[in-house]
Amino acid sequence: MKTERLPETIQRNTPMPATPRKNRQPSSGKTVSQQERIKQEEFQEEAVAHINALYNYALHLTMNPDDANDLVQETYLKAYKFFDSFEKGTNCKAWLFKILKNNYINKFRKNAREPGKVDYDLIKDFYHSIKDAQSDSEDLNAGYFKSLMHDEVYQALNSLPDEFREVIQLCDIEGFTYEEIANMVESPIGTVRSRLYRGRKLLRGKLNEFAKKYGYNTDTEEST
Amino acid sequence: MNCKKAQALLSAAVDGELSLKEQQEFEAHIAKCADCQREFREAQKTKNIIREKIVRFKAPQSLVNSIIRLTETTTG
Numbered sequence: 001m002k003t004e005r006l007p008e009t010i011q012r013n014t015p016m017p018a019t020p021r022k023n024r025q026p027s028s029g030k031t032v033s034q035q036e037r038i039k040q041e042e043f044q045e046e047a048v049a050h051i052n053a054l055y056n057y058a059l060h061l062t063m064n065p066d067d068a069n070d071l072v073q074e075t076y077l078k079a080y081k082f083f084d085s086f087e088k089g090t091n092c093k094a095w096l097f098k099i100l101k102n103n104y105i106n107k108f109r110k111n112a113r114e115p116g117k118v119d120y121d122l123i124k125d126f127y128h129s130i131k132d133a134q135s136d137s138e139d140l141n142a143g144y145f146k147s148l149m150h151d152e153v154y155q156a157l158n159s160l161p162d163e164f165r166e167v168i169q170l171c172d173i174e175g176f177t178y179e180e181i182a183n184m185v186e187s188p189i190g191t192v193r194s195r196l197y198r199g200r201k202l203l204r205g206k207l208n209e210f211a212k213k214y215g216y217n218t219d220t221e222e223s224t
Numbered sequence: 225m226n227c228k229k230a231q232a233l234l235s236a237a238v239d240g241e242l243s244l245k246e247q248q249e250f251e252a253h254i255a256k257c258a259d260c261q262r263e264f265r266e267a268q269k270t271k272n273i274i275r276e277k278i279v280r281f282k283a284p285q286s287l288v289n290s291i292i293r294l295t296e297t298t299t300g
Contacts, residue, residue: 040295048291055283069287076291153277171239172274178241196235200270207273 043083047076050093053174054100060169061104063158071107075100094180097170101184156206164199167192225253230260238267 054075058068078099079086086095157165166185170176171192182189230253236242237250254261 043295051283051288051291056280059281072287073290077294080295153273168274172271173278193235200267204266204270207270
């Protein structure tokens with residue numbers, strides 16, 4: 001099989017092995033080496049376990065289930081090819097997210113929306129395409145209807161400038177630490193802190209009505 | 225600690241990312257500053273809304289299967 005070369009951005013930002021992997025087996029052979037089997041098992045245990053998180057992140061970035069599928073597949077293909085460069089015991093989810101983000105930038109950046117500009121038609125299309133894809137999964141189906149109930153939150157989040165939306169997604173939805181986020185967005189921790197502060201402040205203004213309607217008090221009482 | 229410093233630490237306080245010393249100083253400040261205390265609670269609520277209301281989709285089984293197949297047919 002042809003050896004794939006990682007895009008420059010990933011080569012620069014992701015630790016790579018010092019030497020190429022040895023003892024490669026020709027893909028034409030039917031027998032899989034013991035080494036390859038161990039790698040497959042480790043990869044499925046370490047990396048495939050994060051597929052739902054990767055898929056959701058891809059959906060948020062692309063707003064399109066087909067593009068999200070492609071992005072996740074390409075991410076796993078690259079991750080598998082370079083799995084030897086992943087340092088065992090470190091955060092595999094963060095490593096995968098960084099590969100996915102780099103893939104996204106390389107693939108979709110040209111068509112990226114302007115920061116802060118809300119394309120409500122795009123959001124509507126996103127829901128319609130999710131609905132079209134719902135036969136793939138009952139969970140997606142249920143999720144679709146839940147999302148319709150709360151699309152004010154989606155719209156508020158998506159209306160934020162990219163740099164604020166990104167850190168809020170990584171922190172509040174995916175649960176990454178500031179250090180992991182700083183590494184992913186290639187900015188100092190102080191910048192992550194400040195983007196979260198400003199992003200949440202912007203969101204708060206947009207979610208005031210939602211908070212009142214759904215019982216999230218906006219005065220000094222505890223939320224329900 | 226003054227309000228400016230408290231605001232700089234506010235998101236980290238919401239996310240449990242402060243050092244013990246920073247946490248103590250921040251708590252001491254919001255105990256006596258109603259404005260910063262309100263802002264801290266608002267930020268907590270905003271985080272809670274995002275965590276609770278943004279729907280998490282399950283990856284389609286066809287995608288999961290294709291990733292599994294990919295590891296079986298790709299030599300790293």
